[in-house]
Every structure is written in structure tokens, then in C-alpha cells.
Amino acid sequence: MVKKRVHELAKELNIESKDMLNQLNKMGITVKSHMSTLEDNEIVRIKNHYQSVGGGNIVAKSAPHKNEKHGGFKTVSNRDRQDRGPGLVDRVPDRPPDRVFTEKTIGSFSNDKGRASEPRFQRQDDKPKNNQYKSSQSRSNQTRGNQTGSSQPKSNQPRPNQPSGQPGRATADRNHAPVGNRTAANKPEQTRGPVSTFRDRNKVGDYNRTTGQQRPSKPFDRSNQGPRTGSGPNTQAGVIAKMVQKSMPDQVKALEKNKAQERSKQVEKHAFKGKDTKDNRLNKDASKERSFKSGSNRRFNKGPQKKSQPAPVVEKKPVVIGDTITVKTLAEKMRINAGEVIKKLMELGTLATINQEIDADTATIVANEMGFEVQVKVELDKEAQLMMKEPEDDAENLRWRPPVVTIMGHVDHGKTSLLDAIRHTHVTASEEGGITQHIGAYQVEHKGRKITFVDTPGHAAFTAMRARGAKVTDIAIVVIAADDGVMPQTVEAINHARAADVPIIVAINKIDKPGADPEKVKRELTEYNLVPEAWGGDTIFVEVSAKEKLNLPELLEMILLVAEVGEFKANPNRAARGTVIEAELDKGRGPVATVLVQNGTLRVGDFIIAGVAYGKVRAMMDYTGRRVSKAGPSTPVEVLGFSGVPPAGELFYTVEDEKFGKQLIDERFTKKREEEFRLSAPKISLDDLFNQIQEGQVKELNIIIKADVQGSVEAVRQSLEQMGNSEVRVNVIHGGVGAITESDIMLASASNAIIIGFNVRPVENARNAVETEKVDIRLYRIIYDAIEDIKKAMSGLLEPEYKEVVLGRAEVRKTFKVTKVGTIAGCYITEGKVTRDAGVRVIRDGIVIHEGHLDSLKRFKDDAKEVMQGYECGITVERFNDIREGDQLEAYIVEAVKRELA
Numbered sequence: 001m002v003k004k005r006v007h008e009l010a011k012e013l014n015i016e017s018k019d020m021l022n023q024l025n026k027m028g029i030t031v032k033s034h035m036s037t038l039e040d041n042e043i044v045r046i047k048n049h050y051q052s053v054g055g056g057n058i059v060a061k062s063a064p065h066k067n068e069k070h071g072g073f074k075t076v077s078n079r080d081r082q083d084r085g086p087g088l089v090d091r092v093p094d095r096p097p098d099r100v101f102t103e104k105t106i107g108s109f110s111n112d113k114g115r116a117s118e119p120r121f122q123r124q125d126d127k128p129k130n131n132q133y134k135s136s137q138s139r140s141n142q143t144r145g146n147q148t149g150s151s152q153p154k155s156n157q158p159r160p161n162q163p164s165g166q167p168g169r170a171t172a173d174r175n176h177a178p179v180g181n182r183t184a185a186n187k188p189e190q191t192r193g194p195v196s197t198f199r200d201r202n203k204v205g206d207y208n209r210t211t212g213q214q215r216p217s218k219p220f221d222r223s224n225q226g227p228r229t230g231s232g233p234n235t236q237a238g239v240i241a242k243m244v245q246k247s248m249p250d251q252v253k254a255l256e257k258n259k260a261q262e263r264s265k266q267v268e269k270h271a272f273k274g275k276d277t278k279d280n281r282l283n284k285d286a287s288k289e290r291s292f293k294s295g296s297n298r299r300f301n302k303g304p305q306k307k308s309q310p311a312p313v314v315e316k317k318p319v320v321i322g323d324t325i326t327v328k329t330l331a332e333k334m335r336i337n338a339g340e341v342i343k344k345l346m347e348l349g350t351l352a353t354i355n356q357e358i359d360a361d362t363a364t365i366v367a368n369e370m371g372f373e374v375q376v377k378v379e380l381d382k383e384a385q386l387m388m389k390e391p392e393d394d395a396e397n398l399r400w401r402p403p404v405v406t407i408m409g410h411v412d413h414g415k416t417s418l419l420d421a422i423r424h425t426h427v428t429a430s431e432e433g434g435i436t437q438h439i440g441a442y443q444v445e446h447k448g449r450k451i452t453f454v455d456t457p458g459h460a461a462f463t464a465m466r467a468r469g470a471k472v473t474d475i476a477i478v479v480i481a482a483d484d485g486v487m488p489q490t491v492e493a494i495n496h497a498r499a500a501d502v503p504i505i506v507a508i509n510k511i512d513k514p515g516a517d518p519e520k521v522k523r524e525l526t527e528y529n530l531v532p533e534a535w536g537g538d539t540i541f542v543e544v545s546a547k548e549k550l551n552l553p554e555l556l557e558m559i560l561l562v563a564e565v566g567e568f569k570a571n572p573n574r575a576a577r578g579t580v581i582e583a584e585l586d587k588g589r590g591p592v593a594t595v596l597v598q599n600g601t602l603r604v605g606d607f608i609i610a611g612v613a614y615g616k617v618r619a620m621m622d623y624t625g626r627r628v629s630k631a632g633p634s635t636p637v638e639v640l641g642f643s644g645v646p647p648a649g650e651l652f653y654t655v656e657d658e659k660f661g662k663q664l665i666d667e668r669f670t671k672k673r674e675e676e677f678r679l680s681a682p683k684i685s686l687d688d689l690f691n692q693i694q695e696g697q698v699k700e701l702n703i704i705i706k707a708d709v710q711g712s713v714e715a716v717r718q719s720l721e722q723m724g725n726s727e728v729r730v731n732v733i734h735g736g737v738g739a740i741t742e743s744d745i746m747l748a749s750a751s752n753a754i755i756i757g758f759n760v761r762p763v764e765n766a767r768n769a770v771e772t773e774k775v776d777i778r779l780y781r782i783i784y785d786a787i788e789d790i791k792k793a794m795s796g797l798l799e800p801e802y803k804e805v806v807l808g809r810a811e812v813r814k815t816f817k818v819t820k821v822g823t824i825a826g827c828y829i830t831e832g833k834v835t836r837d838a839g840v841r842v843i844r845d846g847i848v849i850h851e852g853h854l855d856s857l858k859r860f861k862d863d864a865k866e867v868m869q870g871y872e873c874g875i876t877v878e879r880f881n882d883i884r885e886g887d888q889l890e891a892y893i894v895e896a897v898k899r900e901l902a
């Protein structure tokens with residue numbers, strides 16, 4: 001048996017989805033909503049339940065419909081809408097979509113005399129006309145009969161613009177279909193008479209009450225669905241029994257399948273959605289067609305016979321949709337009026353406009369309901385396809401790869417010296433003397449095993465690369481000078497490594513120095529949870545001297561040990577991917593990128609992409625400068641052949657299909673351009689008006705006024721235009737009475753204007769246009785509020801006043817005189833921060849001896865945009881070299897102050 005959603009099963013059993021949800025919960029079957037899928041054993045259980053209760057529940061629930069007073073349908077459906085809240089919804093809400101009139105009381109049946117069906121749906125204004133239906137036999141019998149029929153979800157929905165005399169075709173449906181099914185006691189004749197009358201009424205206003213004949217108005221007329229479930233006596237029990245019987249073998253089969261797997265499989269393979277309802281749907285469809293052709297009376301007179309007729313299958317091409325689809329497109333694909341689709345969505349509990357996107361699930365249900373099969377094809381963009389081409393490697397394909405190590409630590413603690421010492425002492429004999437260049441990363445060999453060192457400033461390796469999602473480093477070595485101890489950047493390095501979840505090895509350097517105190521360093525580090533193994537911790541400490549080349553083999557030994565534990569592996573036999581370590585534009589060679597291959601093997605001739613840079617690998621050089629034809633995992637190489645300079649930290653991939661690679665790059669380019677365009681496109685809005693003015697983009701504010709009366713338009717126009725002055729001009733480019741229309745939006749977009757509405761709202765088309773045109777619409781009820789808002793926004797149009805804001809203070813701890821550069825102040829930020837673009841005051845003994853601008857701000861050897869409190873940095877002051885130790889530097893900026901209009 002194919003799995004079903006709750007609402008489908010409810011429909012099948014002529015039970016309200018809501019009731020079924022309740023019942024499912026009572027039976028301990030947890031379902032979230034009517035959209036939830038039921039397992040086959042659950043379907044069997046619920047069917048058994050309803051079979052055993054014989055529909056009594058259903059009667060009780062649906063009975064209330066009968067007493068629905070005039071306008072009952074509309075009332076209920078409106079309430080439902082309110083429950084869902086205003087606005088548009090994309091997804092089918094949790095409420096049962098198919099039955100919305102369930103909350104009425106059965107008590108209202110007490111006065112019914114005729115068939116339950118008729119009075120139940122009778123509107124007050126219809127009563128006199130339909131009195132004949134009121135008289136009938138005992139309520140219980142009727143109720144039952146009626147109830148059973150009431151399960152057709154569609155029938156419950158209010159029909160917009162339905163004539164008042166037509167209580168709704170839903171009623172009619174409910175009444176018949178189930179009648180036969182429910183109770184053998186029901187007499188077909190009883191059902192038939194009034195039911196047909198109702199149908200007629202519902203479908204064609206002028207055709208109804210008098211004739212007692214029924215004519216389907218359109219193929220999807222819900223009234224036709226009743227007989228589908230069988231209208232003869234004794235049928236219901238049989239039907240359910242058959243269904244139960246049928247479900248048994250399937251149940252076992254279905255249980256073997258995992259629900260989630262099933263779903264994902266469906267998506268991946270673009271499986272047909274809603275297939276499970278296909279048969280029903282086609283039958284339903286066929287049933288509709290049939291009843292349409294067969295004429296009114298025939299259906300009722302020969303209801304039971306119809307059931308036995310083979311359902312003619314209506315062949316329809318599957319509708320192919322993506323992840324989402326707009327109502328309009330869906331309607332077009334089905335060649336059905338969009339209004340019908342919207343109506344169907346409403347019946348299912350979703351309010352949607354013609355241009356609104358609905359998800360594939362909702363679209364599938366709607367299309368199924370309308371007799372169409374749906375094929376969901378999720379179009380993956382190239383980026384996603386690229387990721388799909390990056391499968392996880394099977395364990396048996398993984399091979400040991402060299403660990404990638406980064407050295408970090410406080411300034412002057414010996415990072416460079418340590419790297420150099422390792423490099424020069426541990427290059428293999430064949431490479432000796434071959435080191436001709438520096439490419440930001442290199443390898444050494446120890447006991448036959450390679451180690452890759454990434455020679456970029458530690459923090460850059462972690463921050464810039466991590467920001468791009470790259471994880472380059474396997475092991476972090478934190479260098480601490482034995483004579484200096486833990487310093488701010490030591491802590492920073494530890495935190496970086498921890499954030500990247502990288503194992504740390506502590507190298508206590510400069511142990512050759514007389515003042516070296518490794519034990520003190522160890523003690524200090526315990527504060528940061530780095531405890532030596534000898535002290536019961538799990539951090540590896542190695543005491544080294546870069547200068548004297550002491551214990552370097554031990555350090556390498558430890559690196560290999562950690563690598564062994566970490567099991568750093570990769571698959572060399574696959575397309576290469578990795579990270580750009582650094583890149584530059586070389587005058588002679590063009591773009592040159594140093595990349596670290598992290599998986600696979602990169603070969604000359606491979607098509608490589610990194611960001612929006614791409615190209616065929618023309619040549620590769622290893623860290624010694626020698627040309628190589630391939631580079632395996634953890635190998636740093638210089639790559640020639642890129643079309644542009646990829647940024648450091650960018651991930652690179654090789655793609656076999658060059659065409660695919662170029663399409664991917666095109667896609668990236670487009671996205672990049674769109675993003676740039678989006679960011680650069682100046683669309684005026686009250687919120688960012690001030691900023692736009694500051695950038696000098698806007699000197700006048702264009703406004704469109706729409707109001708409910710002309711008087712308001714004029715009043716606002718005058719108030720606003722008076723607001724301007726020599727610096728600011730308000731320009732009311734259009735004013736009018738009535739709702740805000742699409743053309744208002746277009747005008748606003750074209751003239752970069754803001755729309756102000758008083759007691760008016762945008763029409764639907766306008767709302768859609770706002771989305772695309774990104775026009776700012778402000779809706780008000782009170783003119784004063786509008787004027788206040790505009791006034792505030794316009795304050796930004798005035799020349800701003802300025803005030804000074806102190807950003808932070810630094811203490812000069814050391815000065816260095818450098819030829820051609822001047823005096824560099826080695827500073828420690830004591831308060832706030834210092835930014836590169838800040839103004840600076842040099843204060844000596846409380847006296848400002850100089851005021852100017854920063855010339856340079858550096859951390860380590862790198863330019864910094866800002867340096868925060870607690871860190872050290874190097875500062876030079878523009879045209880001022882008389883900086884001395886002990887001076888205070890005060891960094892400040894000048895900020896514009898918003899000025900209110902008078």
C-alpha cells in the first residue's frame with residue numbers, strides 16, 4: 001500500500017481531517033498535521049478503528065453542518081482565515097485543509113425533520129423555499145446518512161460570489177456520497193431526492209430548486225464526488241474491509257522502508273510526487289468526467305452501478321515543477337485558470353496570490369486535487385553540483401598525508417627563526433641549496449616522513465582562511481620565548497588554535513638565553529589549560545632554541561606523533577581541491593598562486609577554479625622552485641595559469657568538465673555582480689536617507705502621495721513642500737486619490753521616490769511590484785505622523801554638525817628610528833582601540849604636543865585596520881617623529897551629528 005497523508009486518508013474515509021488527527025493522537029499515533037504521512041500499519045489501524053465504530057464519530061462531527069445557519073459556510077471559513085492570521089502564506093498550514101466546518105454542534109439537528117442533508121446546509125434565506133426538505137424521519141438515521149457523505153473536503157469551501165440562495169455545493173456532496181456507505185439503513189431514494197436538488201442549486205443557480213434534477217456545472221464540480229465513494233447501502237463496510245485487506249501485504253513491505261530515505265530518494269531522483277494519490281485522483285477525475293457526461297439523474301439513480309464501472313483514465317502529462325512555483329505558472333502548466341488554483345489552495349487552507357510562490361509539496365497537492373500528476377525536478381545550481389561532485393572518500397582510498405603545521409606566537413618570540421632553523425636543518429639532501437624562493441609554505445622531512453609548514457602569519461592562516469571556510473592547519477605550534485613568558489599574542493594564538501579545534505604543541509624557545517625560565521612559562525600556561533604531560537596534563541611541550549638549533553628533531557618528532565594520533569589522511573587518487581595560501585600578480589608570469597593541495601592530486605593541465613579565477617594549470621613549482629607535474633595531498637605548490645589573482649584563503653577545485661567549470665564561474669560572476677549591484681543601487685528610503693545624503697547621492701526627496709480624499713493629498717503636499725530650505729528640497733512628484741497602484745510603484749522606482757499613503761493600501765499588483773522594485777512605501781492614518789517621519793529623515797539632508805569621539809589611548813613603550821620611515825612608536829593599547837584612519841594627539845606629561853593623523857598602524861609586520869585594547873602595535877604619526885617612550889597617543893574620529901530641521 002502506498003503511504004498516505006492524513007488528509008488523503010480522511011477524505012477516503014469520509015472523515016474530517018481534524019477528527020482523524022484527534023483519533024490518531026488518541027490511538028497514540030503521533031502526527032503533526034493533516035499533511036503528515038501515515039505508515040501503512042497506521043493506516044490499517046485507523047481504518048480498523050473507523051470500521052469498528054461504524055462511522056458514529058463521523059456522524060457526530062459532521063452533523064453540526066446541518067444546523068449551520070445562514071451564511072454558515074462563509075462564517076466558518078472566515079474564521080479559519082483569521083486563525084491563520086492575515087497576509088500571505090507559502091505553506092499549507094497545520095489545519096486540516098479539507099474540512100473546515102467541523103465545529104458546529106450536533107444539537108442543531110434536533111429540529112431537522114427532513115433529510116439531514118438539506119436543512120443542514122440551508123441558509124436562512126433559503127428556508128422558505130426549501131421547507132420541503134425539512135420534514136423527514138428520525139434524525140438519527142438521517143444524520144448518519146448525511147454524515148457519511150460529508151467527507152468531501154472540497155465541498156465545504158465557500159464559493160466566492162456564490163448567490164445567496166446557494167448554500168454551497170459542499171453540502172450536497174456531503175450528503176450523498178457517504179449516505180450509502182455509512183449505513184445500510186439509509187434508503188437510496190431518500191438520499192437521492194433532496195441531494196440532487198441541492199446539487200442543482202449549488203451548481204447552477206437557475207437550475208436548481210424547481211427541477212430536482214441535477215446537472216454538473218463543470219468537470220471539477222465537487223458535487224460529483226459524492227458517488228465516488230459509493231452510494232449504495234451496505235457499501236461502506238465493504239469498502240473499508242477491502243481497503244484493510246488490501247493494505248495488509250503492503251504494510252509489511254512498507255514497514256521495511258525508512259520514511260526519510262524514501263523522501264530524500266524521491267527528491268534526488270526527481271521522483272513523481274503525489275503518485276500515491278494518482279489512482280484516486282484519476283478515479284476522481286474520471287468520476288467527474290463521467291458524471292458530467294452522464295447527466296444529472298443518472299448519477300443518482302444508478303449511483304451504485306457507477307461505482308462498479310471501470311474508471312476511465314484521463315491521460316495528462318505530468319506537470320514538472322521545481323522546488324517552488326508561482327500560482328500563475330502552476331496554473332499555466334495545468335492549463336487551468338489561476339483563479340481555480342487559488343480557490344483550490346484556499347480550500348486546502350492556503351491563501352496565495354497569483355504571483356506568490358508555493359512550495360513543491362503544496363503545488364503537488366493542489367495539482368493532484370485537480371487531477372494532475374506532478375514531477376518535481378529540483379534544479380541544482382552549478383555551485384551545488386560542484387559540491388555534489390565532492391563525495392566523501394571511502395576509508396580504503398585514504399592514505400596518510402603530511403601534517404600541515406602553522407607556527408604562531410608573540411612578536412619576537414622566535415617564530416621566523418624557528419621556521420628557518422627547521423627549514424635549513426631538515427631539508428633533504430637533494431633539496432639542499434635548492435631553496436631559491438619563498439612561497440609561503442614548505443615541507444621538511446624527518447625520519448622519512450614529510451611535514452608541511454605554512455609560513456604565513458599565524459593569525460592570518462587562521463582568521464582569513466577560516467572566514468572562507470577553509471581549514472588549512474592540522475597542528476598549531478605556539479612559540480613562547482623562555483625569557484619573556486606568556487604575552488597577549490600568545491593568548492591570542494592559543495585562542496585561535498582552540499577556535500579552529502586544532503591540537504597545540506608548545507615550543508618554549510630561546511632556552512639558550514641566560515634568563516630563560518621554561519618552568520615559569522609552563523606555570524603561566526596552566527592558566528590557559530595548557531598543562532605539560534609531566535604535570536598530569538595532555539599538552540606537549542618542547543624546549544627549543546632556534547638560534548642554537550636545540551631540540552628541533554624532538555619538535556618534529558612530536559609533530560609526527562600528534563599527526564599519527566590525528567590520523568591525517570586524504571585520497572590522492574581523485575580530483576584535487578585545497579586552499580589558496582597566497583597569490584599575486586607577477587609582471588612576467590601573470591597571476592601566481594601558492595596553493596595547498598588538501599585532497600586529491602593536482603596536475604599540470606588540470607582545469608582549476610578558485611573564486612572567480614580559473615584556468616588550466618600551466619606550470620607548477622614546489623617550494624624549492626623546481627617544476628613539478630603533480631602535487632598530492634598536503635603539498636604546497638605555486639600555480640601558474642589562473643585568469644586572475646584569487647584571494648588568499650579561497651578554496652580551489654579542479655573540475656574535469658571545463659565547460660561546467662566555466663558555467664560555474666559565470667554563475668559566480670553573475671552572483672558577484674548582482675551582489676555588487678544590489679549593494680550599489682541607491683534606492684531611496686526614509687531609513688537610510690541620512691546615509692545616502694552623507695554620501696552626497698541625494699539632495700532632494702521625491703515623494704508620491706496617495707490618500708483617500710483629495711483634501712489629504714493637498715494638505716500633505718503643502719506641509720511637506722514647506723519643509724524644505726536652501727539645502728533640502730522636497731519634491732512631491734505625484735499626488736492622487738485611491739489605492740497605491742502598480743504604476744505608482746513604477747513611478748517611484750523610476751524617480752527614486754518614497755510613497756506616502758493615507759488611509760489607503762497598495763493593491764495586489766502594487767505589493768508584488770514593491771518586492772521587485774524595492775520602493776519604500778509608508779502608510780499612515782494621521783497626517784502629523786507622516787510629516788514627523790519625513791522631517792526626521794530629512795534631517796539627514798542638512799549639512800551635519802560634527803563632534804569628536806575619542807576611540808582609545810595607547811602608551812608608547814619603545815621607539816625605533818628607521819631610515820626613510822621615521823620614528824616608529826611601539827605602543828600598547830591601554831584603552832579602547834586605535835584605528836588606521838583615526839586622528840591622533842601626542843600627549844606628553846598631560847600636554848598635547850602634536851595633533852595630526854596616523855601614518856601607519858601595524859601589528860606584527862602587517863598593516864592593521866584597528867588594534868584593540870590589550871594588544872601591541874607599531875604606530876607612525878604623519879609628519880611627526882619626535883615620539884618618545886612614555887608618550888600617550890590619543891586616537892579620535894570626528895563624527896557627523898544629525899541636525900533637526902527648524
Ligand SMILES: Nc1nc2c(ncn2[C@@H]2O[C@H](COP(=O)(O)OP(=O)(O)OP(=O)(O)O)[C@@H](O)[C@H]2O)c(=O)[nH]1
Binds near residue numbers: 512544545547
Ligand atoms: N638567543 C636566542 N635568540 C633567538 C632565538 N630565536 C630567535 N631569537 C632572536 O629573537 C629575535 C626575534 O626572532 P624572530 O624569529 O624574528 O621572532 P618572530 O617571532 O618571528 O618575530 P616577528 O616576526 O617580528 O613576530 C631575533 O633577534 C632572533 O635572533 C633563540 O632560540 N635564542
